[in-house]
Amino acid sequence: MGTTIKPVTIHKTTLRIAVGALFFMAGLCFASWASRIATVQQTLGLSDAALGAVLFSLPVGLMLSLPFSGWMISKIGSKRVLPAAILGYSIALLCLGLAHNTFQLVICLACYGFAGNTVNISVNTQAVAAEGLHDKPIMASFHGLWSLAGFTGAGIGTFMIGRGIDPFHHFIFILGIVFVGVIIASRYLYDDHLTAKNTPASTLSISEKLRLAIPLLTLGSIAFCSMICEGAMFDWSVIYFKKVIAAPIALQGVGFTAFMFTMASGRFIADFFAHRFGLKRTLQVSGALTTTGLLVAVLFPYFYTAIAGFLLVGVGVSSVVPMVYSAAGKSKTMSAGVALAAVSTVGFAGFLVGPPVIGFIAGLATLRASFLFIAIMGASVVVLSSRAKL
Numbered sequence: 001m002g003t004t005i006k007p008v009t010i011h012k013t014t015l016r017i018a019v020g021a022l023f024f025m026a027g028l029c030f031a032s033w034a035s036r037i038a039t040v041q042q043t044l045g046l047s048d049a050a051l052g053a054v055l056f057s058l059p060v061g062l063m064l065s066l067p068f069s070g071w072m073i074s075k076i077g078s079k080r081v082l083p084a085a086i087l088g089y090s091i092a093l094l095c096l097g098l099a100h101n102t103f104q105l106v107i108c109l110a111c112y113g114f115a116g117n118t119v120n121i122s123v124n125t126q127a128v129a130a131e132g133l134h135d136k137p138i139m140a141s142f143h144g145l146w147s148l149a150g151f152t153g154a155g156i157g158t159f160m161i162g163r164g165i166d167p168f169h170h171f172i173f174i175l176g177i178v179f180v181g182v183i184i185a186s187r188y189l190y191d192d193h194l195t196a197k198n199t200p201a202s203t204l205s206i207s208e209k210l211r212l213a214i215p216l217l218t219l220g221s222i223a224f225c226s227m228i229c230e231g232a233m234f235d236w237s238v239i240y241f242k243k244v245i246a247a248p249i250a251l252q253g254v255g256f257t258a259f260m261f262t263m264a265s266g267r268f269i270a271d272f273f274a275h276r277f278g279l280k281r282t283l284q285v286s287g288a289l290t291t292t293g294l295l296v297a298v299l300f301p302y303f304y305t306a307i308a309g310f311l312l313v314g315v316g317v318s319s320v321v322p323m324v325y326s327a328a329g330k331s332k333t334m335s336a337g338v339a340l341a342a343v344s345t346v347g348f349a350g351f352l353v354g355p356p357v358i359g360f361i362a363g364l365a366t367l368r369a370s371f372l373f374i375a376i377m378g379a380s381v382v383v384l385s386s387r388a389k390l
Contacts, residue, residue: 027149035157052359061113097168144267223347228354266318287381290316
């Protein structure tokens with residue numbers, strides 16, 4: 001029997017609620033920042049290219065967090081890392097509201113990316129543990145709560161903008177919500193401390209870990225392409241409606257809201273769809289919907305057609321990441337936690353790299369041209385999933 005912690009000691013419903021709540025808190029933090037990017041850009045007088053350069057500090061923070069977050073989770077377990085990481089994430093969000101110049105914003109975004117990746121790995125490790133207690137897939141429902149939080153955060157952001165409330169006071173409100181949620185939910189997480197310390201993968205050398213991670217490369221690549229699309233929609237959808245669609249101020253967040261609505265809804269039905277039609281078909285359809293939606297928004301840059309396109313993109317990206325993470329958690333070449341960390345890190349890198357790349361392309365060409373690049377990433381999901389052995 002070894003030292004593995006028996007899952008029967010944990011009530012699966014309580015664990016699922018606790019993990020779901022922390023997914024919601026994480027999504028709320030990210031969506032709160034995404035809803036105020038246009039405000040920060042205007043306040044600091046940043047061009048699209050300059051904003052893209054500034055946003056590159058997010059993936060820098062991610063890369064800096066890799067050795068730290070992986071070591072911490074393997075050393076003390078995700079149950080102890082996750083609450084601290086989410087609190088750090090919300091504090092970094094608050095600091096973004098205090099940035100008064102580009103240098104301060106870059107430093108704060110790096111810290112924000114550092115905390116965000118630690119949250120991403122640890123919360124998905126908890127989700128794998130929770131899914132292991134159920135007889136059917138539930139990973140997509142957790143990501144659905146993250147998306148629902150994004151929808152909620154977008155609504156709160158729209159309200160704050162409409163009332164003329166500055167980002168700092170907006171983020172104080174979010175910090176309060178996250179603090180209460182973390183204090184309550186963290187008590188009921190899966191205790192993987194001993195499991196993390198005694199998993200064989202934790203003693204492997206870097207070269208051995210890389211060798212074992214090769215079979216997961218396709219999953220990571222699919223997640224990377226899809227999350228480039230997802231991250232770009234988070235950071236640039238409001239700006240797209242402002243500059244390309246020329247929507248009135250009160251309606252500039254409608255596209256982002258439409259995207260978040262279908263993304264959240266899609267994740268609550270993704271488990272059923274994948275169970276019925278299979279992982280490969282689910283990924284193929286998802287990539288096709290993403291590509292189609294982006295092409296509609298680019299080729300027909302009008303208010304209602306752009307909304308329709310963003311709705312399709314939301315459905316398209318909704319199931320890719322949770323399906324890929326669930327598949328990684330069932331890896332036969334390494335422990336679920338290590339496999340998930342490898343795939344989620346590659347995927348989350350796309351989430352953070354996408355927005356600054358869009359800014360650079362917009363600076364060199366146009367914002368519409370940059371959205372064509374995102375469409376290519378959606379098409380890549382179709383190609384990769386079609387050729388993969390899933």
